[in-house]
Amino acid sequence: MTLAAIDELAIRRAKTGDLSALERVYRAYESTVYSIARRICRTEEDAEDVLQETFLEVCNSVRRFRGTRPGSLTAWIKRIAASKALMRIRADKYRDTDEFDEEGGAAARAAADVGLQLDLEGALSRLSDTSRAVVWLHDVEGYTHEEIAELMGKTVSFSKSQLSRAHARLRRMLGEEGQC
């Protein structure tokens, strides 16, 4: 079953609160939502909680969903998932060590990153929660810096600097250092 078919056929029944239709929506979007959550959150448990919180909100708010364009249901559900995942990493901010980096700490970490030659998954997991979320939302999910700033409750400059910082670290960790 394609996502478009869910948009067209099940959404009207889901809006009436029909649990079997809501389950169809869940089955169609479970993997998409979990993937976003898993890429943004640090642990599997957090990502599972985000999955559950996202679909609870979908079930409770779907009667207010007014999207009609193709893909609008997907965009709506993804945005809820991103919002929940960001709330989760905000709650776990004490683990987000990059937030508190001093200049010296960043330099020391830059030196430690060189020669790691990690694969992409490994490198992503070493980014701070915030940087990883910005990279994922901007470069993979296609959110603009303005949208990310709104979701995070931060400024556009914050989103841009996090992205730049994340790419600089990824480049080092992947062993891609060039002359630039």
Next chain:
Amino acid sequence: MLRHCTMSELLEIRDGGGPAAARAHVDECAACQDELDRLHQRVAMLKALPHVGAPRDRWPAIRDAVEAGRRQRWYQRLAFGGLAAAAALVMGLGLRAVVPQANPVGDTMVDPADVETLMGESRQLEELLATVPRGRVLDGLTASAIADLEDRISLVDVGIDEARTVRATPEQVASLWRQRVALMDALVQVHVREVGYAGF
């Protein structure tokens, strides 16, 4: 430009922007072109990472939570319905006790036309609400305010139904419809304000 591009500049160039000097530099500098290519490749690799499946099926827990929420709302409405019926009854009996019975057939203090007017206003607000674009994710406070207003409107609706059953006076009915119009008005304002913030 006498220096290589920074990562910020390369990201801006990749997104179709960036300072003109930086763009001109990339056109001429092989090292910066390579860096920009690597950036494109890295993003392509990110996009190619496989979807991750949830290790456990969360649907049973979600379904249970949704059903529990519905039960709770149903009990709240039932309780309000009982309260509304009791209140209407007490008001009716109280009014009969204090209002002189000179005109036992028509002890109305509100013109039934007023009720019709209030019903019309409520209908207009419903229609207006239907035209407000929705679908964006709301912040927690706004979503909670909207849910609260919707719940209160539902409760007033239960009261209006009960008022019919207990044959409430036009004044009592008008009071309920007045509450409904006020709540609908607040709901429309919250939605319109939210749309304004979103820049629709």
